[in-house]
Amino acid sequence: MPSVIREPFAAIQVGYLGPSGTYSEETALRLCEKTVCELKPYTTIDSVIRAVATGEITEGIVPIENSIEGSVNITLDVLAHDVELVIVSEFVLPIRHALLTKGGEKKIDCIISHPQPLAQCRNYIARHYPKARLEAVESTAKAAQLVAEGAPGLAAIGSLRAAEIHGLTMIDNDIQDCNNNRTRFILLKQKTSQAIEEQGQYKTSIVCKMNGERPGSLCELLLEFSRRDVNLSKIESRPARTSLGEYIFFFDIEGGIHEAHVRQAIQAVRERSLWLKNLGSYPCFVL
Template sequence: MTMIAYLGPAGTFTEMAALRYLQLKYPDLEHYPSRMCPYPTISQAIKAAENGEVEIAVVPIENSIQGGVTMTLDSLWQSELLQIQQAIVLPIAHALITRAEKLTDIKTVYSHPQGLAQCQQWLDQHLPTVQQIATDSTTEGLHTVAEDITAAAIASERAAEIYNLPILEFPINDQPDNFTRFLVLGRTATTTQGTHSSLAFSLKRNMPGALVKPLLVFADRQINLSRIESRPTKRSLGEYIFFIDIDAPIDDPNFYEALQELQSVTENLKILGSYEVC
């Protein structure tokens, strides 16, 4: 059975995505053995897969409300070995977990920055004076909630069940259609025939039209880009790495030609994988 690293502890939405991956990979099993390895940060989970401590890392990459997960993007660019093997999309519904009997008793709210951001309007309306404390995962603050009746955490219903804590309000996310896309990362690519592909590149020079040339490579071949996002190179202000998702497999002849031309108009080019979205 595959060993899986994920952003823990138990009860996070990333754990739910990892369990979904196991269900898809081993559909005939009724109970999954304890092969789930929680890590306190996204980067540590990714490093565990890169170093061979586990076979797979499952990490969040993009939320439909708050956009890309920067720690995952940065870690993907820095990784020399990992490839995207699959993408999993899950609906996200947040719960306010607390032992407080009413909202006015709450003084602090804990959650991952994404969790706080996805519930920001609700917090502004119902808990405008409460201190918001960012944590490395949605479940990290639940230990404080168990001990402090004035504390609350934004996490999943599953987390409340695991830690035996009451839910005061559900759902509290600002948008009902809230989805997060997770990536399954491994040291080897499983396919070149997936429905989607991802790549990243940096540019040779920061000058007018520098980004247009790589984009025209795809436009000229009628290849659809489903997502583009930038992150700083961390070398110099104004220099960026661009992450692109493409609705085509790597072994598509048209896409292969585009990759050959793309090498001539970029500084560094990384193929992150070709995969199915489930």
């Protein structure tokens, strides 16, 4: 199977975090299985998102949340502050990390990976390589590339697919701190009138900055959902970037914008907010 589908005249160009061998690429390949599209690697997650925003590519696939380490902050921050894009679908990928070296050596001085996998394998590293230096790079495949090009004593944390692509040897597998490790990816597009099929379970993502913070403000905002029987599947706060201690809130709402109670709850929350961005309604991922 080619690692990148190259269709020079494809109307859909999907950007992902490269180089070849990342979990993001694996997700992009699965998502694009049935479509003719050109897959384009980028060196960072934010450059993928920004390339969709400028129209350089039509779609971008980026990680947003992991079951061990939580939110991918760069994705949340760029979506909230820097671009006007919508989420059109989500995909959940099981993540199984391996420890990879060039010649199968087990004497390791330095472990290289993306910050998320380094955190997802924190206990394993502390138990087996407490003295190893940790080095964070842009992606797991970039780490594999560096190990392949570097001196002995370097190890990468990444997938078996990355090992195969970059010619590394797996010295330990399934090293993530929890077995059921999963990362949720989202597919982003520019804002157009979103087609909703009105079938199946939908999810809507929003981000807002509350208007005023007095005792009970967040509780009153949450009541707008509960009063309308709208369930939330995720709440996350991030710095508002206005002042220390000021936050913005991300909500994942069960239901689509085509459902009246969801629309009304969002409108009520908008009225309690300084600003609110609708990040899109999209079908829930089902395994």
